[in-house]
Amino acid sequence: MSEVEFGTVKDATVVTDTLVAGGPEETPARRGPLKQDTGGAEAARRRKNLINLTRPWLLLAPSLVVLAGLLLWPLIQVGKLSLQDYAVKFGGGVGTYTGFDHYSDLLSSSLLWKTVLPNTVFFALACVGLTVALGTLVALLLNRLGATWRLICSIAILAAWAMPAVTGTYVWIWLFQPQDGMVSQIAGSIGLIDPETTNWFTERGPFYAIATLNVIHHGFPFVAITVLAGLMTIPKELYEAGELDGANAWQRFWNITVPTIKPVFLVVTILSTIWDFKVFTQIYLQPGGDGSNEEVYNLGVFSYIQAFAKNDYGAGAAAAVLLTLLLLLITIVYIRTLFRQGEEDL
Amino acid sequence: MKRRVIAAGCIAMSIGLTATACGGDDGGDGGKATDGKGKTLTVWIMEGTNPDARPFFKEAGDAFEKKTGAKIKVEYQQWATAQKKFTTAIEGGAEQVPDVAEVGTTWVPQFAETDALVDVTDDVKKSGLGDDLVEGLKDAGTLDGKQYGMPWYAGVRSVVYRKDLFEKHDLKPPTTWKELQATAKTLKEKEPDKVAFPVAGGAEMFAAPFVWGAGGELATESGGKWKSGINSPEALKGIEFYTGLATKDKVSPAKVNTWTEKEVGDAWNKGEISMAIGGNWTPKAIVDANPDLKGKLGAVPIPGENGGMSKSFLGGSYLSTFNTDKKELAWEFVKMLTTGDFAAKWAEQTNYFPGQNSELKKIAAKKDPLVEPFAKQMLEAGATVPKTKAYGEIQASKVIPGMVQSILTGKASVKEAADKAAKDMDAIFAKDK
Numbered sequence: 001m002s003e004v005e006f007g008t009v010k011d012a013t014v015v016t017d018t019l020v021a022g023g024p025e026e027t028p029a030r031r032g033p034l035k036q037d038t039g040g041a042e043a044a045r046r047r048k049n050l051i052n053l054t055r056p057w058l059l060l061a062p063s064l065v066v067l068a069g070l071l072l073w074p075l076i077q078v079g080k081l082s083l084q085d086y087a088v089k090f091g092g093g094v095g096t097y098t099g100f101d102h103y104s105d106l107l108s109s110s111l112l113w114k115t116v117l118p119n120t121v122f123f124a125l126a127c128v129g130l131t132v133a134l135g136t137l138v139a140l141l142l143n144r145l146g147a148t149w150r151l152i153c154s155i156a157i158l159a160a161w162a163m164p165a166v167t168g169t170y171v172w173i174w175l176f177q178p179q180d181g182m183v184s185q186i187a188g189s190i191g192l193i194d195p196e197t198t199n200w201f202t203e204r205g206p207f208y209a210i211a212t213l214n215v216i217h218h219g220f221p222f223v224a225i226t227v228l229a230g231l232m233t234i235p236k237e238l239y240e241a242g243e244l245d246g247a248n249a250w251q252r253f254w255n256i257t258v259p260t261i262k263p264v265f266l267v268v269t270i271l272s273t274i275w276d277f278k279v280f281t282q283i284y285l286q287p288g289g290d291g292s293n294e295e296v297y298n299l300g301v302f303s304y305i306q307a308f309a310k311n312d313y314g315a316g317a318a319a320a321v322l323l324t325l326l327l328l329l330i331t332i333v334y335i336r337t338l339f340r341q342g343e344e345d346l
Numbered sequence: 347m348k349r350r351v352i353a354a355g356c357i358a359m360s361i362g363l364t365a366t367a368c369g370g371d372d373g374g375d376g377g378k379a380t381d382g383k384g385k386t387l388t389v390w391i392m393e394g395t396n397p398d399a400r401p402f403f404k405e406a407g408d409a410f411e412k413k414t415g416a417k418i419k420v421e422y423q424q425w426a427t428a429q430k431k432f433t434t435a436i437e438g439g440a441e442q443v444p445d446v447a448e449v450g451t452t453w454v455p456q457f458a459e460t461d462a463l464v465d466v467t468d469d470v471k472k473s474g475l476g477d478d479l480v481e482g483l484k485d486a487g488t489l490d491g492k493q494y495g496m497p498w499y500a501g502v503r504s505v506v507y508r509k510d511l512f513e514k515h516d517l518k519p520p521t522t523w524k525e526l527q528a529t530a531k532t533l534k535e536k537e538p539d540k541v542a543f544p545v546a547g548g549a550e551m552f553a554a555p556f557v558w559g560a561g562g563e564l565a566t567e568s569g570g571k572w573k574s575g576i577n578s579p580e581a582l583k584g585i586e587f588y589t590g591l592a593t594k595d596k597v598s599p600a601k602v603n604t605w606t607e608k609e610v611g612d613a614w615n616k617g618e619i620s621m622a623i624g625g626n627w628t629p630k631a632i633v634d635a636n637p638d639l640k641g642k643l644g645a646v647p648i649p650g651e652n653g654g655m656s657k658s659f660l661g662g663s664y665l666s667t668f669n670t671d672k673k674e675l676a677w678e679f680v681k682m683l684t685t686g687d688f689a690a691k692w693a694e695q696t697n698y699f700p701g702q703n704s705e706l707k708k709i710a711a712k713k714d715p716l717v718e719p720f721a722k723q724m725l726e727a728g729a730t731v732p733k734t735k736a737y738g739e740i741q742a743s744k745v746i747p748g749m750v751q752s753i754l755t756g757k758a759s760v761k762e763a764a765d766k767a768a769k770d771m772d773a774i775f776a777k778d779k
Contacts, residue, residue: 090462090669091439178601199600202547202755287604292548292744292751308430309742310774311456311735 075324082317102318111294112302120277120298120323123208127215127276132269134216135223140253142224143231154225161221165281172214173286176200201287204295214282219275223268230261263338270334274327280304299323382416382675389679390432390447392663393422395499395627396696406688410679418446418679429453436462443668445676451486451662454494456735463494464667469677470496475685478702482660482728489733495666496684497701499693502724503551503658506614506624506632509644511537519646522653523559523587530597533620540620541613542597545589547751548606550741551659552623553588555648558729559656560584564746565732565771572734574771576749577764586760587651589753603754606747614639623648623658626720630697645716647723660728662701699724736778745770 057064082102084095106112138157142150160168175183178199188195200206234257242252258265280300283289289296291305299319307316391399399422407418421444423431432449435442436457443462457463470476470493476484483497505526507519515536520526526543534542546552557564562581565574575581592598605613611628613619615635629643648656665684667676682688684701693700693709699721700706710721731737740746749767752758758766 088433088437088460090436090443090460093437178604179599180601195599195601197600199603199755201604202600202751287548288751290744291742292604292747294748295757305743309744310739310777311742312777 078317078320078324081313082321084314086313088311098314102314105315106318106322111297115295116297116299116302119204119208119296120300123212123279123298124273124276126208126212127219127279128269128272130212131216131219131272131276132223132265135220135268136227136265138220138224139227139231142228157221157224160217163218165218166285168218169214169282169285172210172217173201176210201289202293207286207288207293207296211279211282211286215276215279218282219272223272226268227261227264230264231257234260266334266337270330273330277327277330278323299326382414382672382678385416385672385675387416387418387446387672387676387679388444389418389420390423390428390444391420392425392428392448392450394425395663395698396692402692402695406683409688410682413682414675414678416675423448425450432457436460440668440670443670445670445672446665446667446679448498448663449495449666451483451664452731452738452741454487454664454666455489455733456738457666458489458492458494459735462668464669464673464677465492465494466496466667466677466680467491467493473681475681475702478704480699480701480703480706480724482724482730483662483701486660486662486730486733487664487666495664496680498663498665498684498689499696499698499700500660500662500724501625501627501698502660502720502728503555503623503625504645504647504720504723505621505649506628507621507644507646508619508639508642510642511540511620512644519644521646521649523649523651526649527587527591527595530591530621531595534595534597537620540618541599541602541622542620543591544602544605544610544613544619544622545592545598545750545754546605546607546610547603547754548744548747549610549623550744550746551607551661553585553746553750554729554731555623555656555658556584556588557581558584558658559648559650560587565737565775567732567734572732572736572775574768574775576746576771577761577768582760582764585750585753585764589750589760592754593756603751626699626717626724627697629716643716645719647719647727655723655727657727657729658723660724660730662698734775734778736775739774739778740771743770743774745774 081095083097083099085098086093086095138153142153145153173181175181178184178201179188179195184193184195184198184200187193188198200210238256238260239252242256247255278300279298283296283298283301284304286296289301291301291309297305299322303316303319303323305316306319307313310316389403391403393399396402399420403418403420407420411417429450432443432447432453433456435444449457449463454463467488470479475496479497480500483500484493487494487497505520511517511533512519515532517529517532518525520529530543533540544552554564557576557580560580560583562578562584563575564581565572565576567573576585592602602609607625610619610622610624611631614622614624614628614632617636617639624645626645629645632643633640648658650656665680667673667680670676683692689700689702690705690708692698693705699709706721706725710718710725731741745767748770749763752763752766753760
């Protein structure tokens with residue numbers, strides 16, 4: 001009796017397995033030997049294991065090939081380049097291996113530690129924090145609006161998102177244009193600044209403050225839309241229960257909304273971090289951002305100047321690798337947090 | 347990767363062109379290179395020099411076809427991105443570079459070093475063109491005695507001013523630095539809404555004349571090695587005077603600290619400038635954009651410290667041939683464009699100066715008050731920047747603008763800023779040997 005039971009259970013597993021794997025035509029062949037002798041069952045299981053092992057990879061293969069071609073190969077090339085001195089030559093350049101010289105030069109430069117890295121990190125932190133905060137506030141607003149106003153506001157937000165970074169940056173530059181820009185004129189007319197002697201783009205703080213406004217303006221719509229999607233999945237009952245328990249809006253937000261859609265916040269925070277670390281356009285296009293003012297270099301601009309202004313492709317590549325490693329580190333932290341989250345839920 | 351780029355280039359070329367496709371010509375009859383029947387030359391020309399270059403190249407193309415049987419295909423390039431495009435094409439080799447291209451004089455050292463450009467010294471001699479070339483311009487494209495192309499046109503910066511404002515306030519065009527300073531201060535006082543004399547932080551070629559005018563050099567060469575001269579006592583004096591116009595005399599407000607020549611041009615067009623360094627091509631561009639200023643502009647060479655002239659950057663373009671299998675035919679086309687009728691016509695349409703003395707003298711003889719001062723500057727006080735690939739990199743990494751800006755914003759003294767610039771320049775010189 002027990003043996004029969006055992007057999008049925010086993011059969012059942014086999015059936016579900018093959019169903020999951022999607023190969024029903026294998027079932028009869030496998031069921032046959034299973035009843036006859038255990039040796040055949042062993043072989044079948046091994047084959048099944050093999051199939052189970054290879055099938056996901058086979059299915060993943062096309063996208064892996066594309067990713068390897070588009071991302072991995074250039075990454076390897078950049079890594080290779082960072083170990084070389086590269087000279088452009090007619091019909092193909094020549095690279096001479098120099099070991100880790102570019103890295104030691106890079107890591108021993110005071111420009112990197114005093115200017116480039118602090119600019120990159122603090123700018124990214126400010127942008128991420130403010131983008132997520134503003135995005136969430138806008139999402140909460142959208143969530144409470146009626147259909148018409150939500151549509152109107154969404155369109156306005158999406159317009160900010162859809163604006164190319166170059167166009168957006170020029171608009172912000174115009175607004176803060178010394179003496180002639182709208183903000184400068186207002187600040188001048190209420191006596192905050194002397195327009196004649198104020199140029200915000202030459203000082204590190206104001207320069208990055210303007211860039212931060214620009215990046216937030218361009219980045220918050222993504223956060224708002226994503227968080228809104230999350231908000232709409234939260235059951236109304238939770239809030240009703242909260243209200244019955246006497247929780248005020250502030251408490252409802254922190255004790256219901258935030259924990260429920262924590263994964264959404266994680267995703268938008270990490271993605272924003274990655275984006276804001278590698279900001280280039282918004283910095284490079286601002287007056288003085290194209291290399292003439294060393295004080296405002298960030299990693300992207302620094303790498304660009306090394307590679308394409310000084311034609312020192314190796315040093316530029318080394319800076320790019322450094323940026324990649326930084327982002328990789330952040331991504332690993334992100335993925336680990338996500339997995340830990342998953343385990344907790346189980 | 348390289349092969350893929352070439353393959354992509356081949357595809358692009360064979361789609362875009364007919365006869366220049368990879369391996370299209372076998373070039374068997376090497377002796378009769380100028381018989382170009384069935385061949386097409388690819389020509390890269392910079393956009394913007396000639397307001398409308400298309401009719402000009404239509405005419406030139408027809409004339410060339412009549413002469414050699416070969417067609418030309420002109421591809422217009424943007425100044426801002428062309429250098430990178432050239433670099434990429436040079437990496438790709440003979441299939442990707444154009445046969446003939448307009449090459450900015452400051453790019454010649456970089457491209458020549460990659461072996462992409464054809465040394466035409468002997469061809470120039472053979473054609474008897476050598477003696478007629480404007481010296482400063484010929485020099486700009488000659489490295490180690492090898493000339494990489496034909497000077498096509500050139501431009502130079504002098505001082506452009508508002509003649510009407512000068513008359514109104516009874517001012518004369520300055521002839522010394524002291525006069526320049528006094529004039530700018532008067533203009534600032536009498537026309538407070540205008541920028542009296544922009545000390546544009548992003549414009550390297552606004553600062554250079556004062557370095558040269560004080561007897562300094564950007565960099566000097568000895569024994570094949572370059573060394574920065576930007577912190578020499580003479581150069582410091584020039585930088586001190588130039589930046590002092592903004593920091594001490596206040597004739598240039600803070601907004602100008604980050605201006606490049608483009609922003610200066612925009613301000614001219616809005617009528618917000620009283621006097622500025624400006625190229626020979628600017629008066630016409632300003633009047634085109636702002637017809638109100640017609641007849642109200644004047645020009646004068648950049649004054650020397652105590653009279654005479656300060657040298658000014660003599661920039662321009664070469665027509666160079668690249669190492670492709672059609673280089674003899676390409677040279678014929680270059681000769682046709684840089685001499686005689688076509689050269690004169692191009693100069694006339696673009697308001698730039700031709701690269702030949704004979705043509706330049708004809709222009710100077712016309713006594714146009716908006717041309718003559720520039721012609722004088724070009725013939726008597728033109729200067730070139732250091733002829734090395736490294737200097738191109740120094741320009742691209744904005745060493746001089748960075749120096750000027752840090753002085754203007756008070757972050758560094760003249761000496762500190764110049765010492766730092768010299769250090770940066772020397773680092774780049776050392777890297778490129």
